Amino acid sequence: MLTQKRKHYILEVLQRNGHVVAKTLAMELGLSEDTIRRDLRELAKDGQLQRVHGGALPASAAVADYAARQSISEQGKRAIGQAAASLIQPGQIAILDGGTTAVQVARQLPLNLAATIVTHSPSVAMELINHAQLDVILIGGKLYKHSMVTMGTAALAALTHIRADIFLMGVTGVHPDAGLSTGNLEEAYMKRALSEHAAETFVLASQEKLGVASPYVIMPMAEVHGLVVEASVATAQLTPFVEMGLSIIKPSPL
Amino acid sequence: MLTQKRKHYILEVLQRNGHVVAKTLAMELGLSEDTIRRDLRELAKDGQLQRVHGGALPASAAVADYAARQSISEQGKRAIGQAAASLIQPGQIAILDGGTTAVQVARQLPLNLAATIVTHSPSVAMELINHAQLDVILIGGKLYKHSMVTMGTAALAALTHIRADIFLMGVTGVHPDAGLSTGNLEEAYMKRALSEHAAETFVLASQEKLGVASPYVIMPMAEVHGLVVEASVATAQLTPFVEMGLSIIKPSPL
DNA sequence: CTTGACTCTGCACGAATATGCGCGTATTCT
DNA sequence: AGAATACGCGCATATTCGTGCAGAGTCAAG
Known part of the structure; x- marks a missing residue:
């Protein structure tokens, strides 16, 4: 195995799991721990990760920690991203919505996944x-700068030729009675349209969105197949959705 | 086996597997490792792949590559960007091509300019x-990762509804006789189509592209209205273009 | 047809790089 | 404190690399 490839692999695992263990890596890759340790040392010298006893952590524990504390939901969004990413099977066609949570999903997709991703967000594409x-x-069209996605008739027209297996939707409100909602009318129409072009729709529902309703309704909960939520969400908060027959996807624990 | 054929094969394997190993290739092709290594070295020099110990990786780990290209003659590109940006008048509809030079143009646009920018590059959009x-x-469509633009039939279809005032085109070769050219067939078609949907076409021609021809021809020089070049370009290098009636746009000195 | 310039390929050899092992030391856990 | 584990360093070995060189093939001018 090529050294560079191995380092990429390490960084990939690190990004996905939030940590790596030297011994585990050695076994996974069929190499001596010395080699792994050497890699870790070099990656650390390049500032790509932070070396700790037994393995390594993402580059700046300080930064990561700071960021984590600053926006609590960042951690959660990443976990949601990971769980949502695992919904996309090789060979499938998946629609990825815009927004910061969707970007997290994109970031958590395995580097070697062979699938088709449809998106109306340039940031996701990048x-x-x-x-x-x-x-x-x-998906092209007029770019709406506040949410960094394309929408409008041109975007709808571009959609007509697409039939996806799964749609991962970002929203600002998930309420048992009010359904899915967002803060912008155009967005509501767009998300609905995206949903209609996918066989299944899953909603990326970070903690603070559960039980909340925003001004513009996208569609009722009944038309959704499942919610992707953080591990920390209380079961009580989810029961109304479970009773409606929705699947609940949670991140796998470390 | 022909050298070209062999290199093509190498790139193909590289794209499929994400890496190539010198030793393996030598066995597969029944050649010495020396030959393979020579090929890899040359492909690396052309920027088609990234050489590593034991084999090679795709050139466009994109990040490294894109970042690297970004810094090539950045000074000049910024100047060109400034000059090109000044071509876009308030109220106009302008098409902006993809590529690092076009990103510079976007970056130099006045913050208060009121106009419409059409682009097939997510990075420009961002x-x-x-x-x-x-x-x-x-402009939506299939995303081509090496050049970070959308192309293909979907992109062409999206174009049909658009009539722009001006198109700022990025190329890799600007030659008096050979015309405008680029390194990718699909790109050549796309650029030509973009040009056909604009009243005027100007080419972003940084220093190193003048007098150079790439494999795929976009269109003859006669169909272009002008070149945007760096201030430092020798007049002699431009005379053939001036004689063909092209306007030459140079950055205003600071 | 011949000759000379040029290109491509494989081989040889010294240099550079990557990997695994041993061993003494440092860190962590109990 | 003592055991277990992880660490870093030096060294030996195995690949891999780059370069110089020679033979084979190609092409075009004479």
């Missing part, structure tokens, strides 16, 4: 340039 | 989020 096996289809 | 007065239309 996240995917490193995924060699991924086909990326960008 | 540059423009801070321009409140700017309408941004993104």
